[in-house]
Amino acid sequence: MKLFQKLIAAPALISLASGFAINAAEINSTDLSDYSNSNDLVSLGDFKSDTLFPGDWAYDSLKDLTNSPKFNGNSVSRLEAAAELNNLIVGGEGLMNGAAIDRLSDELGSELAIMKGRVDGLEARVNTIEAGSFSETTTMSGSVGFLIGATDSATPANDKVMMEYFYEVDLNTSFTGEDKLNIEIETGNATGVGVGADKVGLDWGSGNDDTLKVSDVNYTFPLGEWKVAVGESMDASKTWPNACSMNNMVDNLGDCGAGNSVDLGGDISFSTSRGFGDGWEIGLGTSANDGETTKGIFTEEGADYYGIALGYERDNYGFTVAYSDKETATYTGLVGYYSPEELPATISGGIELTDPKTGDNKSQWAIGISTEVGEGTLSLNAGTNGPIVDDAEEIYAYDLSYEYPLNDGMSITPFVYIAETVSGTDDTTGAGAFVSFSF
Template sequence: MKLFQKLIAAPAIITMASGFAVNAAEINQTEFSPFTKSPEVISTGDFKSDLLVPGDWAYDSLKDLSKSPRFNGSPVHRMEAAAELNRLIAGGEGLVNGAAIGRLSDELGSELAIMKGRVDGLEARVNEIEAGAFSETTSASFGVDAILEASDGGGESEAVGFHYAWEMKTKTSFTGEDTLTVAAEAGNGAGTSGGVLDFGASTGNAIEIKDVNYKFPIGDNFTMKVGDSLKISKSFNQACSYSAFTDTLSDCGDGKAHNVGGDISASGEYDFDNGFTFSGGVSGKKGATELLTKENPGIWALNAAYEADTYGLSLAYASDVDNAYWGLNGTYDFDALAVSAGMGFKNPDSGAESTSWMAGITLPEVGIGEVNLGIGTDGYFKDAETELLIYEASYGFDLADNIGMTVGAFIQEKAAGTDDITGVASTISFSY
């Protein structure tokens, strides 16, 4: 045990240090002082000599023990000699001559101490880096969207604007089957057209947390989601394959049932493994931090859907304090094109029922991208009211891996006496 008590470096440390071949001229106490405060570290000024030369007992002993080509009759630096000694100890070579190893460990103890201090310091720095890095089960994704748009009408003057939106999302798994998601966003507005387009994050350039939720399984087929700023509809399946350009048509004709909002929420989905799914949940109203209180009863909603290879159907129901909403959606893929349509029904506690609808066509292979053509109501309308429609056309394609671009145009009808809004826009999206 006495021999190994003399060893300053443990086998793992010695193994790392054995790769060092450092010139003595490069070693000084200032260089290593950040790495260790060990009293065993001796400055180079205390060394007997910077070199071992042929004829020195240490030189000849290392030559006999290691058979290394380093000892070819030319002097070697003491740090190189110490590295060779580390290699011998780490590999177990030469330990048959314990007396020689012990004596060499004493002679080169200062160099071994410096090497140990340097490796300890490197390990400490690596540990600091790893402590500040993502865990192995955490991933991060980022996205940047930018839009250049021009619009006219709606009682506003002509305008051309540029806006951006940034998003960061981290996902962590603790069991391999669950997911903790945290999403943040920043942006400088929804566009000059007053938010007609499905774009933007109006945070005034400030970074805001937009979603914190936790998803976990219960059994084989049931998945729960709980979180803040999490819509119940995140657990829903809506039968709509249309890629909308404007915000209203992105709801696929059903703005309040399939796309029910809310804030703090709990929802779940059961997958029957045969194409059918059933989902439901409860949520506080926007800005609420509590569920189902007397002052803020919140929202609850249900969804049933069926998805096959070429078609899908879905039905949703949602209820808040003052209204009940129904939504029906369907989609069919004809290979050359896909058709999506939907209807929404709003039933208030008092007053007349109102409806909304939408229809869209997707042409998936036009040049290097796809074309989307859509029409729908701009919200809910009662039977006695004149429906105001939105028309849109867009073309989306990839510029490169993780870079997509969409160009499009729209018309938003306005009430009599106000000019319709017409606009064109080009968006580019980066994901990384």
């Protein structure tokens, strides 16, 4: 019996065992309200039989066969006795006490039959409700996270201990078996541990000011050899290959330092990709990033994104090269990973070049390694602390984390990081831990 069925049927079973009728109105469900007058429900009228008293052979026999506290010298209803007898039958005691069980079954046969018939009828009706109330092709997954962290930086106002949370629900529905309608709902209060004038933050959580909102709605479907996705608040790179596998903590190290090219971002977006065999895959995407404003989508006033990515992947290595145009600048990025067969580790990294329409060119890079240590995963990453203007002083960021699984649905990740700032000011350092729940 499924969980929902058990939740509905449990009151019926409890009421049967205690001699009381289940009241459908107490379930407080519109779908069950019509059951109150149904002949398939258990009612007290079904059980107007005599009570069993100490000294009755059936009472004494059940007392000898079971350790139930019901047979404590007080009378019991025949329905209560039938419930205890049913427990004996289900538990297998009838194999050892066949004659006694057979005689009790004959004595309480009417009550046993009513119990079975009524519960089976209720379960059948619950099956009908469940089948019609939620799509069998819809799945739900979710995650919750709690983070506590502290920073020490050149900006005293940022030196604080903070606690944040994040909650997300992901709903996926298929209509053909090959398509997927995805809806993501999230909330959180993450303001970013360490975020401020030093421009250092963690790649974690969501700053929604405790407001539950739909963060993404998109639909993915096949079109010939292509996989196509369209959506609101969707990255234009949603379907693209992406060979970055870094487990970074500092936000500026995200996407192997190529967060403007390989991970195109966007708002009202179109994304498509297809494979060509032998590990090759291409992705295309475009987005109107001002779709929610009065500027409209794909207008001269709006900010539109365009991009392309090419990926190649084998069993233990892969790479992705991408190019994007985001109105004010173009970006070229390269990311990749390598998992040596002789080592239980994955090396991942990338580089991105920025060519702004005005101003100087910039570049950034990141590299990291992840390896299994005990039951968890240890990750060490380093790279430039954001895009650096050519010929300018380079500043770097470093982070170290260890993800340890507490069980199948929980993990804890302690971390430390250092983010350099320009010469003459103190670096930003931080430490903390977060716990993640997946369901």
